[in-house]
Amino acid sequence: MFLRESGYDQKPFFGPRWDVLGDDVYGSSPGMDALGDAKMLQVREKQFALAIDKHVDPPLVGGPDLRNSGVNALPGTVTFANPTTGGFGLQTIYQTTPDYQGALGDKQDIINRIRDVYYANLFLMLDQQQQGTMTATEVNERVQEKMLALGPVLERLNNELLDPLIDRVFGLMIDASAPYWDGRLNGAPLLPPPPQELAGQPLRVEYISILAQAQKSLQVGSIQQVLQFAAGAASAFPQVLDKVDIDEAIDQFATDLGAPPSIIVSDDKVKAIRAKKQQMQQQQQMAAMAPAYAQYAKAAKDASAAQATPGSLLGAAGAAINAGQQGVPQP
Numbered sequence: 001m002f003l004r005e006s007g008y009d010q011k012p013f014f015g016p017r018w019d020v021l022g023d024d025v026y027g028s029s030p031g032m033d034a035l036g037d038a039k040m041l042q043v044r045e046k047q048f049a050l051a052i053d054k055h056v057d058p059p060l061v062g063g064p065d066l067r068n069s070g071v072n073a074l075p076g077t078v079t080f081a082n083p084t085t086g087g088f089g090l091q092t093i094y095q096t097t098p099d100y101q102g103a104l105g106d107k108q109d110i111i112n113r114i115r116d117v118y119y120a121n122l123f124l125m126l127d128q129q130q131q132g133t134m135t136a137t138e139v140n141e142r143v144q145e146k147m148l149a150l151g152p153v154l155e156r157l158n159n160e161l162l163d164p165l166i167d168r169v170f171g172l173m174i175d176a177s178a179p180y181w182d183g184r185l186n187g188a189p190l191l192p193p194p195p196q197e198l199a200g201q202p203l204r205v206e207y208i209s210i211l212a213q214a215q216k217s218l219q220v221g222s223i224q225q226v227l228q229f230a231a232g233a234a235s236a237f238p239q240v241l242d243k244v245d246i247d248e249a250i251d252q253f254a255t256d257l258g259a260p261p262s263i264i265v266s267d268d269k270v271k272a273i274r275a276k277k278q279q280m281q282q283q284q285q286m287a288a289m290a291p292a293y294a295q296y297a298k299a300a301k302d303a304s305a306a307q308a309t310p311g312s313l314l315g316a317a318g319a320a321i322n323a324g325q326q327g328v329p330q331p
Contacts (some may be wrong), residue, residue: 010171016161018153034117041110048107051098058092066090122146158207166205208258216256223253 017027062071065081071090072079079090115121177189227249233240247270254264265273 010168030117034114054096060090062090219256
């Protein structure tokens with residue numbers, strides 16, 4: 001017999017990869033690409049600080065008398081030395097004149113390379129631009145260009161980290177709540193019992209992070225272009241508007257922009273509103289045509305009440321109608 005049966009219902013670990021080269025199992029990351037520059041920046045910082053120390057507090061050389069008397073380097077102090085015994089005061093061994101501007105420029109180049117590797121220019125793109133120097137079209141083009149580089153990364157992050165993580169968390173919560181649903185334990189479960197309508201239905205998680213919204217925003221431009229094209233073509237071909245589902249376009253547009261769902265009216269409410277508007281329009285049309293209907297009804301009533309006298313035009317018309325109904329030919 002088995003000594004123990006154990007395991008996991010969901011994968012208990014996660015190994016997301018930033019980028020994958022070919023069929024490699026292990027991925028690569030911006031930290032690996034920027035490792036050399038990061039080490040170089042640390043060396044430059046140390047060298048720059050050392051250069052400043054040597055310039056401000058350089059190494060000195062002095063006579064043998066100063067060994068016993070000591071040297072006081074504080075401002076306003078005096079150090080005595082005997083020139084007859086070879087004491088000639090203090091002198092710097094060498095002069096240092098660090099190139100501060102060149103050192104700062106070299107450091108900034110390294111920092112910029114590290115920023116580029118970590119896509120800082122994407123996240124701070126709008127902040128780095130002066131206000132009013134870019135049009136909305138240029139901003140959209142820049143975002144699309146940068147998101148093309150991050151698109152595979154975001155997809156891999158969702159597939160290898162976020163989706164398994166959410167499945168794992170829900171799996172643990174369901175396992176902990178099942179005894180309460182079955183009545184084996186008393187108390188409040190972590191999750192309420194799922195409704196029957198969700199039985200066997202896959203659940204789709206919608207991500208609302210800044211990166212996810214930026215990725216969705218790429219679809220906003222395509223929706224705008226389709227609507228603009230349809231509006232332009234409708235001036236020559238009105239039937240083209242039948243091809244566009246404007247309700248679905250608005251729903252998708254708001255979703256891609258991350259707009260609050262509360263500002264979008266549901267489909268059921270839209271149907272009720274449109275039905276009410278249509279009923280009001282019909283009532284207004286009937287009210288507008290009521291005078292014409294009343295005049296027509298009065299004319300019909302007057303005509304039916306008129307007496308058809310022999311020899312009159314109405315009498316001739318009546319005789320012709322009667323004769324036609326009886327099959328008598330009329331001249």
